Amino acid sequence: MGELNFKYDVLKNDFTCAGEASGKIKRTLKDLGFDSNLIRNVAIAVYEGEINMVIHADGGVITCDISPEAITVVLDDKGPGIPDVDLAMQEGFSTAPDNVRQLGFGAGMGLPNIKKYADDMLIETQVGVGTKITLKFLVK
Amino acid sequence: MKVKELTEILEGNVIYGEDFLDREVFTACGSDMMSDVLAFVKEQAVMLTGLVNPQVVRTAEMMDMKCIVFVRGKKPDMAMIELAEEREIPLVATDLEMFTACGKLYEAGLRGGSGR
Numbered sequence: 001m002g003e004l005n006f007k008y009d010v011l012k013n014d015f016t017c018a019g020e021a022s023g024k025i026k027r028t029l030k031d032l033g034f035d036s037n038l039i040r041n042v043a044i045a046v047y048e049g050e051i052n053m054v055i056h057a058d059g060g061v062i063t064c065d066i067s068p069e070a071i072t073v074v075l076d077d078k079g080p081g082i083p084d085v086d087l088a089m090q091e092g093f094s095t096a097p098d099n100v101r102q103l104g105f106g107a108g109m110g111l112p113n114i115k116k117y118a119d120d121m122l123i124e125t126q127v128g129v130g131t132k133i134t135l136k137f138l139v140k
Numbered sequence: 141m142k143v144k145e146l147t148e149i150l151e152g153n154v155i156y157g158e159d160f161l162d163r164e165v166f167t168a169c170g171s172d173m174m175s176d177v178l179a180f181v182k183e184q185a186v187m188l189t190g191l192v193n194p195q196v197v198r199t200a201e202m203m204d205m206k207c208i209v210f211v212r213g214k215k216p217d218m219a220m221i222e223l224a225e226e227r228e229i230p231l232v233a234t235d236l237e238m239f240t241a242c243g244k245l246y247e248a249g250l251r252g253g254s255g256r
Binding site: 018 | 174175176189191194195196198202219227
């Protein structure tokens with residue numbers, strides 16, 4: 001298998017469709033025959049990231065590179081950026097508005113969850129410019 | 141525990157998934173907070189929730205969950221049912237409250253899984 005690349009647009013404020021991109025990535029990995037635990041880790045982490053893009057940013061772009069050694073997912077948005085990454089990484093810290101909480105999100109578990117499920121996580125963020133999160137999942 | 145059994149125990153109705161009643165679930169979780177559900181992987185789990193929106197189905201999809209139970213008489217809308225059909229996740233509805241529904245399944249031998 002060579003390297004495969006996929007790109008998905010995440011629309012802003014489209015809560016109904018949040019999860020479309022992660023679902024597609026999940027099904028693609030399944031079709032390619034990856035281990036189900038690995039697929040679940042990717043799916044959960046990307047889904048959390050996708051939800052974050054819908055909640056906090058004006059949508060964004062998710063790219064997924066698949067190679068036999070690793071799955072790399074980049075979540076890139078032009079949102080408000082994260083002023084304090086350490087604080088955002090704390091379980092329970094959330095800036096999500098009430099309407100998001102009513103939908104079952106905004107418990108302040110998103111970023112900690114993403115870190116937990118990915119083998120490597122890099123956050124590049126600038127207030128007023130956007131946030132880029134690069135996730136790596138190793139194929140064992 | 142099969143989906144059929146848990147439906148009987150909860151005096152529930154199958155909204156979608158008559159074809160999947162023999163599916164086995166080994167663990168369960170009950171939450172209205174999808175963020176919390178996503179934090180704890182359970183093997184072949186059933187999710188009990190009082191939350192009704194498409195993200196419930198999507199959360200179950202990402203977690204490879206085998207069944208969703210709506211408690212407190214909550215009913216999913218058509219969009220949710222269609223999404224569940226696409227993802228082949230059976231939906232069950234019960235009038236029982238969350239605490240009672242979880243208690244009945246626990247009493248019948250279902251457990252919460254290994255946690256994190």
